[in-house]
Ligand SMILES: [Zn+2]
């Protein structure tokens with residue numbers, strides 16, 4: 001069952017939302033079709049605005065790489081702190097025995113996006129990196145430093161399949 005996030009800057013109310021997790025349609029079989037032949041019928045639109053990454057993944061999958069993990073995830077721009085939702089995937093490449101994950105770029109400033117987790121606290125929403133360390137957040141629009149749950153976002157409390 002998938003979920004979502006909806007957050008906003010407490011100072012200026014700029015808001016961000018997106019999907020998290022995976023749903024029932026994301027069977028491993030369907031994922032393999034989607035990743036190996038992204039243009040085929042029955043493949044899902046997971047990388048619509050990232051055709052370069054879609055191509056990288058397809059070429060790895062065509063070399064019998066194995067699929068380790070995948071889900072919709074939240075990302076933070078290391079440069080301007082814009083928040084985005086992207087499709088996370090990790091693949092073990094057969095040849096080099098390396099783990100591949102897509103390197104997404106911020107749609108605003110083209111800096112690298114890093115995968116994050118958001119944690120709802122009493123007063124605000126904390127941003128954590130993949131190791132669980134807190135990342136101080138700064139609003140790209142007003143320099144505010146407090147991120148809070150956006151109660152107007154339909155992505156909060158959503159459960160999709
Ligand atoms: Zn702001």
Ligand SMILES: [Zn+2]
Pocket residue numbers: 077078079080081082106107108109110111
């Ligand atoms: Zn950015």
